Amino acid sequence: QITLKESGPTLVRPTQTLTLTCTFSGFSLTTGGVGVGWIRQPPGKALEWLANIWWDSDRRYSPSLKSRLTITKDTSKNQVVLRMTDMDPVDTATYYCAHSVKAARTYYFDYWGQGTPVTVSS
Amino acid sequence: QSVLTQPPSVSGAPGQRVTISCTGSRSNIGAGYDVQWYQQLPGAAPKLLIYANTNRPSGVPDRFSGSQSGTSASLAITGLQPEDEADYYCQSYDSSLTGKLFGGGTTLTVL
Numbered sequence: 105q106i107t108l109k110e111s112g113p114t115l116v117r118p119t120q121t122l123t124l125t126c127t128f129s130g131f132s133l134t135t136g137g138v139g140v141g142w143i144r145q146p147p148g149k150a151l152e153w154l155a156n157i158w159w160d161s162d163r164r165y166s167p168s169l170k171s172r173l174t175i176t177k178d179t180s181k182n183q184v185v186l187r188m189t190d191m192d193p194v195d196t197a198t199y200y201c202a203h204s205v206k207a208a209r210t211y212y213f214d215y216w217g218q219g220t221p222v223t224v225s226s
Numbered sequence: 227q228s229v230l231t232q233p234p235s236v237s238g239a240p241g242q243r244v245t246i247s248c249t250g251s252r253s254n255i256g257a258g259y260d261v262q263w264y265q266q267l268p269g270a271a272p273k274l275l276i277y278a279n280t281n282r283p284s285g286v287p288d289r290f291s292g293s294q295s296g297t298s299a300s301l302a303i304t305g306l307q308p309e310d311e312a313d314y315y316c317q318s319y320d321s322s323l324t325g326k327l328f329g330g331g332t333t334l335t336v337l
Contacts (some may be wrong), residue, residue, distance in 0.1 A: 143328075150228065151264075151272065151315055151326040155300075167323055176227035200271055207278060210319045214283060216271040 106202050108140070108217035116191045116224050123149035126184040126217060130205030133159055133179045137211040139204035140184040141213055142175065152197075156204055156211070157184060194222045229254060229320050230329035236292040237335040238306045246332045248299045248316030248327060256297035259319040263292055263301045266331075275314075303334070311336045 112124035133140065139158040146153050155175040156164045165173050167220055174187040184201060197223050202213035231249040238244040248261060255261055263276040274283055276292035279299065292303045299318075303310055316329040 148330045151266075151317075151328040205277075207260065209258055210262065210278065211318065212260075212262040212275070213264075213272075213275065214274045214275050216273070219271050 105199060106203055106215040108171055108203060108215060110133050110217045110220035112199075112220055112222065115222060116195075116220055116222060118192055118224060118226055120191050122188040122191050122195070122218065122222060124186045124187075124188075124201075124222075126186070127140075128182050128184070128201075128203065131182070131203060133157075133177050133182070137206045139211070140177070141202050141204045142184075142186045142199060143202060143213070144195075144199045145219075146194075146197040149197075154199075155186060156163055158204075160205060173202060191224045195222070196224045197222060228328065228330045229322070229324055229326045230316050230318060231328040232264045232314075233314060235271075235333045235335065236329070237337055238303075239337045240308060242304060242306045243304045244334065245303075246314050246316075248301070248329050249254060250297050250299070250318060250320075252297060252318055254318045254320040255294065255299055255321040257320070257321055261292065261294055261299040262317040263290075263299075264315045264317065265310075266315065267309075268312070270304070270313065277293045302318060306336055308336050310316075 108128040140154040142154040198219040203215040260278040264272040279294040
């Protein structure tokens with residue numbers, strides 16, 4: 105079965121770079137139509153999509169955060185890494201990674217990790 | 227601000243039917259991009275409920291159904307149960323490239 109798990113620091117200082125790793129099993133990031141996305145959720149707020157990386161190495165970023173984000177994959181390790189620079193307290197959130205499926209008229213997230221909380225504070 | 231608008235809250239009594247709307251525009255739902263629905267129970271990760279407007283993943287009860295028309299989509303829940311109390315999010319693709327894939331979420335309260 106498909107599982108994903110996020111890992112990374114729970115506390116980050118302002119201006120630092122956040123590095124999160126998504127380790128997955130049950131699928132391959134070389135399979136057509138498959139990707140991994142990152143979504144975050146500030147406390148008490150809505151989901152916000154951050155980035156996606158696809159089987160063909162296509163990378164997509166939220167335009168409002170694009171300058172701060174880098175998503176990469178290591179297919180041999182079954183891992184996807186998200187880096188977010190210049191962290192700010194408003195970036196405090198639970199960060200999720202999710203298995204993504206690219207369909208004809210959309211893409212969606214059918215398996216999610218448990219999420220990892222990140223607090224940005226000095 | 228989301229490009230997909232949902233009511234902040236809806237409520238219903240056990241056994242009743244409730245619907246949650248997701249209003250988009252010609253750059254997302256109205257452009258023919260499919261809609262998904264996610265359920266997020268308190269303290270848990272989101273779970274895919276409906277994909278491609280009307281399809282249920284394996285294991286999702288048929289009490290949950292989705293529909294789409296024009297620039298809007300809806301999630302209907304029949305035979306409401308206490309365990310349905312959760313936040314619900316719609317999601318689609320937007321060609322205006324705002325990156326705002328998700329609606330603002332709707333909190334369902336079972337009275």
